[in-house]
Amino acid sequence: MLVGNAAANPKIACFHCGELVRKKRVVSIVFDGICRDVCCHGCAAILSTVEQLGQSEQYLARKQQLEMPDA
């Protein structure tokens, strides 16, 4: 049963690296006060490190730049 399974197994893009991961395998972490979904504990560790270093704002600003290069 490969057809029609996409809706039952939605994939979510990792908040950090953009990797698509099945919803049930997602790792959730609170970053900048909001619950984020990431693909693995490695990405979760990076986010918590960024937050510990107090660089959440810089991280989010840089991420926005990457997502909107023409802005």
Ligand SMILES: [Zn+2]
């Ligand atoms: Zn990731």
